[in-house]
Amino acid sequence: MLRRCARLLRTTGALCGPKRGRSFSSEVLHVDHSLPNPSWNEDMRLLFDQFMKKSEDGSWKRLPSYKYNPTERIEDVKIFFPDAKLLKEQMSQAQLFPRSLGEGVGFEYAMFHNHVEDRTVCIFQGGPHLQGAPGFLHGGAIATMIDSTLGMCAILTGGIAMTANLNINFRRPIPLCSVVVINCQLDRVEGRKLFVSCNVRSMDEKTLYSEATSTFVKLDPKKKIDIRASGAFYTNLQ
Numbered sequence: 343m344l345r346r347c348a349r350l351l352r353t354t355g356a357l358c359g360p361k362r363g364r365s366f367s368s369e370v371l372h373v374d375h376s377l378p379n380p381s382w383n384e385d386m387r388l389l390f391d392q393f394m395k396k397s398e399d400g401s402w403k404r405l406p407s408y409k410y411n412p413t414e415r416i417e418d419v420k421i422f423f424p425d426a427k428l429l430k431e432q433m434s435q436a437q438l439f440p441r442s443l444g445e446g447v448g449f450e451y452a453m454f455h456n457h458v459e460d461r462t463v464c465i466f467q468g469g470p471h472l473q474g475a476p477g478f479l480h481g482g483a484i485a486t487m488i489d490s491t492l493g494m495c496a497i498l499t500g501g502i503a504m505t506a507n508l509n510i511n512f513r514r515p516i517p518l519c520s521v522v523v524i525n526c527q528l529d530r531v532e533g534r535k536l537f538v539s540c541n542v543r544s545m546d547e548k549t550l551y552s553e554a555t556s557t558f559v560k561l562d563p564k565k566k567i568d569i570r571a572s573g574a575f576y577t578n579l580q
């Protein structure tokens with residue numbers, strides 16, 4: 343397993359240290375990171391191909407994923423922000439956390455969504471910079487991918503929402519550089535609350551690594567998010 347990680351580090355050039363002087367060019371902005379890259383192992387490619395096949399009849403859709411939120415997306419969220427100019431500035435500079443590490447060493451993933459079944463699936467290969475216990479993924483890295491996949495499921499089925507509650511049972515440790523499948527589904531909706539759950543399994547589905555339940559709360563357009571405030575930032579400004 344560790345040999346597989348070392349090979350991956352060499353392939354991606356991560357052992358050469360971080361790249362410096364990267365600019366915010368449009369090339370960087372528009373790279374879709376949910377497509378195969380040289381760091382993906384055979385399992386990851388196989389699963390990706392299987393889901394692409396399932397997407398051919400339109401029942402599943404691959405979700406593109408970028409390091410930077412496209413500023414066009416500001417339209418989706420600006421109703422919640424009193425200072426749209428500041429939001430635009432922040433969105434153009436800030437990076438999406440699961441995309442912030444170098445290729446192959448951190449979070450390699452692709453998500454697919456099924457609108458009919460209200461399900462989101464994430465295929466995830468956790469790289470060598472996500473180590474917790476020796477040889478295994480850090481629990482926080484697993485939680486990050488669980489939260490991100492549950493979040494996509496909640497947002498795509500219910501609209502703009504944030505995680506209010508997340509419970510995870512870690513059943514088995516996930517080997518570093520292995521591929522797991524996160525299966526999410528919307529269980530029910532109560533008012534603004536979206537209840538979304540998931541399990542994390544091995545590719546052959548035989549090993550259950552983790553299970554999670556969550557509550558997402560759809561943002562209330564009557565409340566605003568003040569991104570400059572350091573204390574309570576999501577308040578009723580009316």
Ligand SMILES: CCCCCCCCCCCC(=O)SCCNC(=O)CCNC(=O)[C@H](O)C(C)(C)COP(=O)(O)OP(=O)(O)OC[C@H]1O[C@@H](n2cnc3c(N)ncnc32)[C@H](O)[C@@H]1OP(=O)(O)O
Pocket residue numbers: 415418419489490493494497504505506507533534535557559560561562565576
């Ligand atoms: C474009 C980008 C794409 C990008 C897509 C990328 C996807 C990434 C997804 C990652 C998601 C995240 O990490 S989000 C980051 C982590 N989460 C946060 O920072 C959220 C911090 N919390 C908050 O801001 C707030 O508490 C909210 C928004 C969650 C809720 O505030 P609110 O809107 O004022 O809600 P409030 O009126 O209090 O309650 C509404 C209802 O929800 C219930 N409720 C409230 N909090 C909880 C709770 N913790 N657990 C259970 N239930 C709760 C209340 O009882 C009530 O039920 P009833 O009386 O109606 O029955």
